[in-house]
Amino acid sequence: MGRFFILFRREVASTFHQPIAYVVLFFFLVITGFNFHAGITMLNNGRGTTTVVEAFFNTMYFWFPFLLVFPFTTMRVFAEESKMGTIEMLMTAPVRDSQVVLAKYAGALFFYLVLWAPSLLYFVTFQTITGMNAAGAAGSYIGAYSILTMMGMLYTSIGCLASALTDNQIVAAMISFAAILALFFLGLLSFIMPATGSILREVTYYFSPIEHMVDFSRGIVDSRPVVFYISSTILVLFATLHVFQYRRWKS
Amino acid sequence: MVKVEKLTKKFGANTAVDSINFEVQKGEIVGFLGPNGAGKSTTMKMLAGFLPPTSGTAEIAGCDVFTDSLRAREHIGYMPENVPLYTDMRVSEFLRYRASLKGVPGRRLRDRISDVLELCGLEDVEKKIISRLSKGYRQRVGLADAMVHEPDLLILDEPTIGLDPNQIRLVRDLIRNLRRHHTILISTHILPEVEMLCSRVIIINKGRIEALDTPQNLRARLGQEGHVLFDARVPDARVAAAELRKLEGVQTVNIRNDGPWSIFKIQCTPGHDPRETIYQFAVEKSWPVRELSRPPVSLEQVFAEVTNGEEL
Numbered sequence: 001m002g003r004f005f006i007l008f009r010r011e012v013a014s015t016f017h018q019p020i021a022y023v024v025l026f027f028f029l030v031i032t033g034f035n036f037h038a039g040i041t042m043l044n045n046g047r048g049t050t051t052v053v054e055a056f057f058n059t060m061y062f063w064f065p066f067l068l069v070f071p072f073t074t075m076r077v078f079a080e081e082s083k084m085g086t087i088e089m090l091m092t093a094p095v096r097d098s099q100v101v102l103a104k105y106a107g108a109l110f111f112y113l114v115l116w117a118p119s120l121l122y123f124v125t126f127q128t129i130t131g132m133n134a135a136g137a138a139g140s141y142i143g144a145y146s147i148l149t150m151m152g153m154l155y156t157s158i159g160c161l162a163s164a165l166t167d168n169q170i171v172a173a174m175i176s177f178a179a180i181l182a183l184f185f186l187g188l189l190s191f192i193m194p195a196t197g198s199i200l201r202e203v204t205y206y207f208s209p210i211e212h213m214v215d216f217s218r219g220i221v222d223s224r225p226v227v228f229y230i231s232s233t234i235l236v237l238f239a240t241l242h243v244f245q246y247r248r249w250k251s
Numbered sequence: 252m253v254k255v256e257k258l259t260k261k262f263g264a265n266t267a268v269d270s271i272n273f274e275v276q277k278g279e280i281v282g283f284l285g286p287n288g289a290g291k292s293t294t295m296k297m298l299a300g301f302l303p304p305t306s307g308t309a310e311i312a313g314c315d316v317f318t319d320s321l322r323a324r325e326h327i328g329y330m331p332e333n334v335p336l337y338t339d340m341r342v343s344e345f346l347r348y349r350a351s352l353k354g355v356p357g358r359r360l361r362d363r364i365s366d367v368l369e370l371c372g373l374e375d376v377e378k379k380i381i382s383r384l385s386k387g388y389r390q391r392v393g394l395a396d397a398m399v400h401e402p403d404l405l406i407l408d409e410p411t412i413g414l415d416p417n418q419i420r421l422v423r424d425l426i427r428n429l430r431r432h433h434t435i436l437i438s439t440h441i442l443p444e445v446e447m448l449c450s451r452v453i454i455i456n457k458g459r460i461e462a463l464d465t466p467q468n469l470r471a472r473l474g475q476e477g478h479v480l481f482d483a484r485v486p487d488a489r490v491a492a493a494e495l496r497k498l499e500g501v502q503t504v505n506i507r508n509d510g511p512w513s514i515f516k517i518q519c520t521p522g523h524d525p526r527e528t529i530y531q532f533a534v535e536k537s538w539p540v541r542e543l544s545r546p547p548v549s550l551e552q553v554f555a556e557v558t559n560g561e562e563l
Contacts, residue, residue: 003352003354006348006351006352007352009348010337010348013339013340014337014339017339017340018339084335084338085331085333085335086335086336086337087335088296088301088331088335089329089331089335089336089396091300091301092299092300092301092324092327092329092331093324093349093352093353094321094322094324094325094353094354095321095352096321248301248302249302249303
């Protein structure tokens, strides 16, 4: 476990040693701040009957930065090291492949969580200024942030897989963006399916981040998405480990 | 320390390393010589546990590099070609990270890092960010990294490539000082380096080991078939050459003129040194002699001979 933390610390340090991290953080805050503003404005105008937390997590302005951020958090993790050749130095130290993959994944996930952490302050600010509750109950926060984390886990692992596939960061970013968008739009299918109760609608519910977020931000913690996100994360990480090994063995 | 048996690496249809065998004893400095693309780096990468062999085995300190890779890697300090480093880190920060990753216990970190900083002459740049360092310093950071965990075996892939002559000398002195504590496997295509550093040389070409011996023995092997230079003022060079050819131990004679002097390049029969005979003969004929010498065979010639089958 010791080596994992050494590697993890290095991943986090390398992320925040690069100016791009702060650029991403800045624009991310601008967009989520705008999203918060838009949510409140909508509620002020009397359109919508939701809480502030629900409004924040269920707008188009939420999904836009959410989906866009993964290529930025994950594109470098493997691609950069293979391109720079530092992977050779890393993998000749006595570390397991799985430790490296997990540490890199955890580093990217950490960055994702850092990006979302300031959003908690929006609700604190709201409550301090207005004296009103931003959420109906604490479950709303727990639900929203736990599904945010779980979706992040899956999408980060997809990004890591894309990065392990290539030496080129831009290519990695494009692959992960395409894969994440594809998964997201698959979830949108449930909205264009005509009747409730149809099998396709049932099936697409399992993939649909939008549906999951609607439930979880109300505080409804459904076990099905939890199982889906955690098991598919493990699957994708497993694939990442194998791609990582395969590419090294072949080269 | 190192035991390699029938080690083979294929990349598709291309065989980079073809069933090589060798052993390295503790405390040796072994030079790995060969033209570009001969399979030096591939062999080293396999020994360092980075590439798995297609077939065959390699053992480091009794641990198989493939099946017992982690333990084998603990015994190795590997410096890859071109020395890839994390350029966003400071020198001491980088060494600290590498040392702890390689399992140097926390209480020894400070000592080990100051040791290698001193040994590699990096004290002045300790706080600098690696991307700002010159090539020579980076090379030394790579070397410091390779030995920070006190490995038994150092594998250095072209440690002096791309350095200026002064830096090459520094790195070479550094390596020479290391031989007391480490077994060293060093690859290069700079031959004087090998002659100066190595106790044994492995010449590899097209994935096969062509020669494996001490630099002295390798030279001696060719030296037997060497030649003698004889520089004298003779009345008639052609006649003199014909006479010289009749002497014992002389095979062929080439003539080159330098004003009134004639320079004879005399090819000797293997195992013979005809210098004394030639001297006696010159005295007999009272030829004034400017030079009578047997130029030493350099490793460069050995290398050319072995890798190209080139006649000298």
